[in-house]
Amino acid sequence: MDRLIATMLQTVQNYNPPPPITNSTGSLWTHISDALQQSVYRVLSLFIAVLPGILAVFVALTLFTLIGMALSSLLRRGLTFVKFDERLQRGNPEWTPSSSPTILIARGAFWGCVLLGMIIGVSAFDASYSTGTPLPISILPYLTHLVGAILVMIAGTVIARFLARSVLIGAVNAQLQYARFLSLGVKWLVLVLTTAMVLDHLEVGGKIVELAFGILFGGIVLTLALAIGLGSRDLVSRSLEGRVDKPERVPPPEIVPAPVEPIRHETIRHF
Amino acid sequence: MATANTVSNAQTTATAARADLLIFVAPMPPEQLESILEHLATEFQGEELLVATPNDATGTAYPQLRVVPVQATNAVWPIGAVDYVNAIHVARENEAKAILMLGPGADSLSPAALRGLVNSIAESKSDFAVPHYSLPPNAGLVNSAIIYPLTRALFASRVRFPLSIDMAFSTRMAERLGNTAQRFANQNQPDAIVWPVSEAMVAGLSIDEVDVGTRLLPQPAEPNINAILSLVTGSLFADIEAKAAFWQRPRRLLPEHRSFPAVPPVDGTVDIAPMVEAFRLAFTNLQEIWGLVLAPNSLLGLKRLSVVEPAAFRMPETLWARIVFDFLVAYRLRTINRGHLMGALIPLYLAWVAGHLNVVGSGTDAEVHVEAVASAFESEKQYIVSRWRWPDRFNS
Numbered sequence: 116m117d118r119l120i121a122t123m124l125q126t127v128q129n130y131n132p133p134p135p136i137t138n139s140t141g142s143l144w145t146h147i148s149d150a151l152q153q154s155v156y157r158v159l160s161l162f163i164a165v166l167p168g169i170l171a172v173f174v175a176l177t178l179f180t181l182i183g184m185a186l187s188s189l190l191r192r193g194l195t196f197v198k199f200d201e202r203l204q205r206g207n208p209e210w211t212p213s214s215s216p217t218i219l220i221a222r223g224a225f226w227g228c229v230l231l232g233m234i235i236g237v238s239a240f241d242a243s244y245s246t247g248t249p250l251p252i253s254i255l256p257y258l259t260h261l262v263g264a265i266l267v268m269i270a271g272t273v274i275a276r277f278l279a280r281s282v283l284i285g286a287v288n289a290q291l292q293y294a295r296f297l298s299l300g301v302k303w304l305v306l307v308l309t310t311a312m313v314l315d316h317l318e319v320g321g322k323i324v325e326l327a328f329g330i331l332f333g334g335i336v337l338t339l340a341l342a343i344g345l346g347s348r349d350l351v352s353r354s355l356e357g358r359v360d361k362p363e364r365v366p367p368p369e370i371v372p373a374p375v376e377p378i379r380h381e382t383i384r385h386f
Numbered sequence: 387m388a389t390a391n392t393v394s395n396a397q398t399t400a401t402a403a404r405a406d407l408l409i410f411v412a413p414m415p416p417e418q419l420e421s422i423l424e425h426l427a428t429e430f431q432g433e434e435l436l437v438a439t440p441n442d443a444t445g446t447a448y449p450q451l452r453v454v455p456v457q458a459t460n461a462v463w464p465i466g467a468v469d470y471v472n473a474i475h476v477a478r479e480n481e482a483k484a485i486l487m488l489g490p491g492a493d494s495l496s497p498a499a500l501r502g503l504v505n506s507i508a509e510s511k512s513d514f515a516v517p518h519y520s521l522p523p524n525a526g527l528v529n530s531a532i533i534y535p536l537t538r539a540l541f542a543s544r545v546r547f548p549l550s551i552d553m554a555f556s557t558r559m560a561e562r563l564g565n566t567a568q569r570f571a572n573q574n575q576p577d578a579i580v581w582p583v584s585e586a587m588v589a590g591l592s593i594d595e596v597d598v599g600t601r602l603l604p605q606p607a608e609p610n611i612n613a614i615l616s617l618v619t620g621s622l623f624a625d626i627e628a629k630a631a632f633w634q635r636p637r638r639l640l641p642e643h644r645s646f647p648a649v650p651p652v653d654g655t656v657d658i659a660p661m662v663e664a665f666r667l668a669f670t671n672l673q674e675i676w677g678l679v680l681a682p683n684s685l686l687g688l689k690r691l692s693v694v695e696p697a698a699f700r701m702p703e704t705l706w707a708r709i710v711f712d713f714l715v716a717y718r719l720r721t722i723n724r725g726h727l728m729g730a731l732i733p734l735y736l737a738w739v740a741g742h743l744n745v746v747g748s749g750t751d752a753e754v755h756v757e758a759v760a761s762a763f764e765s766e767k768q769y770i771v772s773r774w775r776w777p778d779r780f781n782s
Contacts, residue, residue, distance in 0.1 A: 277723065280675065284729035287668045288612050290660075295671045383656055383739065384525040385611055386603065386618075 172236035179232025271309025489551025523752030668733030
């Protein structure tokens, strides 16, 4: 018993306590705090680095918009004063735009100034970003891709609508019963192609997009081919039958067909 | 500035001599040219006339006729701008007082018809003489449906065939036509369609219509109605757009003093079912596009029409007038692509043709129906003037 107690006392005496919990938590918080401070520092540094650029964009845009408004107003007044529209009309009576030439020129000048301001602003932003910040930011190059992708999307949508209408009107005038289906097929073909191009431009999806695009595009083409093929089955059959040489059928001598007055189908002449 | 005058100076100076009448003969097969020369030789015997033609006239049986060669053009139908330029240039060179232009197939015109056209100018009755053809009811349908009613309503002209391919005109009219045609030629549009009736009306020149009887009208080289209707209607719309300042003013149509012989009815039938089917198919598929162009009332009218049986099918005259006016406004505003716009008009035109043939088949004289259509266009003129000025008012 004494031995047991002595052993226990020895154990207690040899016990080396762990560092207090409060000290450990404080160290963790210190690390977190350091990380946060560094992060905030990095972001603030970045913000401070790009802030002049952002401000330059806004200032350039605002300034050139104001200049554009002033120039547009001046042009409008000046051209109206010299009766520019009437002179132009005398010189070229065939040209009749929906807006007057004066308004067109004034608008052109305004939007030209806005575009110039945007170019100058972006240029200033680019200069301040590349020289001012020591930290890489991956979102800014991505923004340019995004703008490119938006332009591709807009162009694709416009082309899809134009082609869809062309096909629809052409198919209706050719009296194809599946005109709308054909038009929708063409529209979706172009839209799918556009979407794939946009995703590729944004570098989203990688191989998956290519694969999905291939499947979708192929699927639409196959569907269209099947639809047109099945829909034109009778037409093709008739066409093929017409090419087959048939033996001339001679009526039996005892059956003499009575003369029938032919039904005249007058053709119409549009001109 | 370069001009499209294709008559060489050497040619014109070699043959330049005074001629009271210049006759321009459009490109045509040799046998047709020979027939026309025969008509001219007999009808205008002893008169000073000069024939200008791109056809090869060597070896002709009528050496007494002076023939000036002009460069051939691609224009087969209708007469292209550069043909006007050539004809008027030769007329100026030879101090001609009147010009007679004869289109392809003019050999089917009688000598008396040629004389009538020339006399109208020579006797100072008018500056511009246009033939009035006697066509069967199933011919010249684009003219009856669109060209004639629009020209009559907007330019206050009763000329039944504003796009005729034969005509005679004075030097004053030649000046006007020459300027217009030259402008097209300068814009590298040698085959552009010139609209002489609207030119004459805008210039305030007098127009006379001469009954020339029957004539075999050449058909366009392009057999596809879609392409040729777009070409002609688009050109007419562009001409109307260019002359908007003229036709928007109120103008009274001159009363008709002359009557023309009635057109004999045609034996046989025309199957209108395919045209009605084409219209129904278009109604099912093109509503989205028509909705951008037509006013809601017109769309409603088309909806009602789409359920009518072929036997009773008939496009109401007012509805047709408004449809054409709506398309004219859309052409001006570029509501949709102009090629699409003209394509979307074709099924509606076919619906009008189906209705017209039904009306004619029911015993009504074709000319009576065409006049009713033209009257509807006239009575709806205020609609186009309002839409032209305030297009957005009619969208709701």
